[in-house]
Amino acid sequence: MKKIGLFILSVLAVSFSNAQDITDALRYSTNQLSGTARYRAMSGAFGALGGDLSAMATNPAGSAVFSTGEIAISLTSYNNDNDASYFGTATNASDSAFDIGQAGAVFVFDNTGNSDWTKFSLGFNYQNVNNFNDNLFVAGIGTTSVDQYFLTYAQGLDIANISAQPGESLTEAYIDIGRAFGFGHQQAFLGYESFILDLDPSGNGIDEYISNASYASGVDQEYSYATSDYNRKFTFNLAAQYKENLYLGLNLNSHVVDYRRSTFISEIGFDRVNDFSVTEIEFANELYTYGTGFSFQAGAIAKVNDDVRLGVSYQSPTWYRLNDELSQAVRVFTVDPVDINDPSLDFEDVVAPNVITLFDDYRLRTPGELTGSFAYIFGKQGLISFDYTRKDFGSAEFKQNTGFNAENTLISNSLKATNNYRLGAEYRIEAFSLRGGYRFEESPYENGSTIGDLTGFSVGAGYSFGGWKLDLAYDQAQQERNQQLFNVGLTDTAFVDNINSNVTLTLTLKL
Incomplete structure (x- = not known):
């Protein structure tokens, strides 16, 4: 991808x-x-x-x-190797660098x-x-999706504070929300505007949100760091x-x-x-x-x-x-x-x-x-x-x-x-x-x-x-x-x- x-x-x-x-x-x-x-x-x-x-x-x-x-002067070759296991799936990633x-x-x-x-x-x-050079690759069938990241930040926030206003571009909205409310609101904005999240129709007027992602049998994930x-x-x-x-x-x-x-x-x-x-x-x-x-x-x-x-x-x-x-x-x-x-x-x-x-x-x-x-x-x-x-x-x-x-x-x-x-x-x-x-x-x-x-x-x-x-x-x-x-x-x-x-x-x- x-x-x-x-x-x-x-x-x-x-x-x-x-x-x-x-x-x-x-x-x-x-x-x-x-x-x-x-x-x-x-x-x-x-x-x-x-x-x-x-x-x-x-x-x-x-x-x-x-x-x-x-x-004295020293030259060093740095080598990092990561073996990872995620829900039973094993992966490997490595990285090398050379520096004074x-x-x-x-x-x-x-x-x-x-x-x-x-x-x-x-x-x-x-x-x-x-030396911060490091690579990690993780893959597996997870039980929780990244939708929960956005949902956690969004719950309880006013819909007007995490969405683009009429005539406002996504870039302008992201900037304005960050200036006014900070990092957490920006994360909720990303989830809502990408249609991962939606307002909960049973919220009784309170701004609560639901996820549009369903994964009863888990979700296939690949994560690189x-x-x-x-x-x-x-x-x-x-x-x-x-x-x-x-x-x-x-x-x-x-x-x-x-x-x-x-x-x-x-x-x-x-x-x-x-x-x-x-x-x-x-x-x-x-x-x-x-x-x-x-x-x-x-x-x-x-x-x-x-x-x-x-x-x-x-x-x-x-x-x-x-x-x-x-x-x-x-x-x-x-x-x-x-x-x-x-x-x-x-x-x-x-x-x-x-x-x-x-x-x-x-x-x-x-x-x-x-x-x-x-x-x-x-x-x-x-x-x-x-x-x-x-x-x-x-x-x-x-x-x-x-x-x-x-x-x-x-x-x-x-x-x-x-x-x-x-x-x-x-x-x-x-x-x-x-x-x-x-x-x-x-x-x-x-x-x-x-x-x-x-x-x-x-x-x-x-x-x-x-x-x-x-x-x-x-x-x-x-x-x-x-x-x-x-x-x-x-x-x-x-x-x-x-x-x-x-x-x-x-x-x-x-x-």
């Missing part, structure tokens, strides 16, 4: 949207494993180690561990005076903390070494979000019961989110003795300022009353306002986190490192002039504090290094099933050529989730088993 083309006719500012939800808060509160090949090969367990440009992302004190300055995952430099300045502050470092680092782009972080780092055993550091982080999501649902196989019956529905949504954010980090590393290192770091919340743009279209076929059993006579109705809805900007505060770290150094032969992080996802919060009380209450009630663990090891054979790692991240949901626990492993190797070195890493993570097709109405879920695997190559030059 053909997807409806959209083009911009107008820009619409909406004073309140209700288009943001718990999944948006979680998306920008979660970071993937990212950084240099050495960092990824050890699953990011660098909180007590330092000496790596990406280690600054865990503990900013780590840059003061460098003995000389370094420059990390680039940065650190400069080290020795203090030649008599101060106890023996060394200072200045670092700059770019890191792609979230595709996301792309990134969440990038730019870090300015300042760190210092105090005497021989203490390292302190501070990061100031600038975040840039670019996120695109396309969803498309197609439904056929409806019952042809009367001259109002819907026989086919297509519903397309295109969302673009962009914005910036700020956060900071503070950390310390203590050298207990020649073998043992301890680290602690605090990651502040990230304060985002975000904007959403949304375009939508509905395509519906209904029976011809002359012969309701002849599909060739079906009427086609398209409600494609050809408008990009620009919502008012809003703010999101993601959770802060606290990390404790331990590392044991086996002389020049190798090391083992462990990080523990505590993060309360339930503290994420939307803010806007008109408020997000319902969304914030849902976040607080549905999400929880998590315990996350990372373990890494490295073994050196002269200039050659072998590395491995394991990580475990608890589900951020109280129920543990909307999104499950994440488990991952990593391996890698590196070779030092003296003034420069090459590192290679492979990391993989697996996580299951039950993904709703829509947040209201059609809330049936598809079980998704996601495997994310990445290959990273890093070139490092000593200064």
Whole structure:
């Protein structure tokens, strides 16, 4: 089936949207494993180690561990694979991307005076903390149609506020309704004007609605979900070494979000019961989110003795300022009353306002986190490192002039504090290094099933050529989730088993 083309006719500012939800808060509160090949090969367990440009992302004190300055750039191949099951039907979709995952430099300045502050470092680092490239395809015989999405929004609304007025085009009506009433009324408008919905003749003067879609034996559904782009972080780092055993550091982080999501649902196989019956529905949504954010980090590393290192770091919340743009279209076929059993006579109705809805900007505060770290150094032969992080996802919060009380209450009630663990090891054979790692991240949901626990492993190797070195890493993570097709109405879920695997190559030059 053909997807409806959209083009911009107008820009619409909406004073309140209700288009943001718990999944948006979680998306920008979660970071993937990212950084240099050495960092990824050890699953990011660098909180007590330092000496790596990406280690600054865990503990900013780590840059003061460098003995000389370094420059590093990392190229990463991202691969996502989703196995889905929906009412017994199995499907698969995958996606791959290639990007500069990390680039940065650190400069080290020795203090030649008599101060106890023996060394200072200045670092700059770019890191792609979230690659949003992801594809999901779901198919099956569902028990609930997307008609319930529109019906849920429409019930109780005045017919005059969800329909085009005489002489008003669909585009004009969509714009006016959005300006006056917001997102929910626009969704009801799409359902009513496409003839999915009709006034309930038994409503006794109250504006209640019924669906023209009948599906006693279920409806044949295909649903696609595709996301792309990134969440990038730019870090300015300042760190210092105090005497021989203490390292302190501070990061100031600038975040840039670019996120695109396309969803498309197609439904056929409806019952042809009367001259109002819907026989086919297509519903397309295109969302673009962009914005910036700020956060900071503070950390310390203590050298207990020649073998043992301890680290602690605090990651502040990230304060985002975000904007959403949304375009939508509905395509519906209904029976011809002359012969309701002849599909060739079906009427086609398209409600494609050809408008990009620009919502008012809003703010999101993601959770802060606290990390404790331990590392044991086996002389020049190798090391083992462990990080523990505590993060309360339930503290994420939307803010806007008109408020997000319902969304914030849902976040607080549905999400929880998590315990996350990372373990890494490295073994050196002269200039050659072998590395491995394991990580475990608890589900951020109280129920543990909307999104499950994440488990991952990593391996890698590196070779030092003296003034420069090459590192290679492979990391993989697996996580299951039950993904709703829509947040209201059609809330049936598809079980998704996601495997994310990445290959990273890093070139490092000593200064």
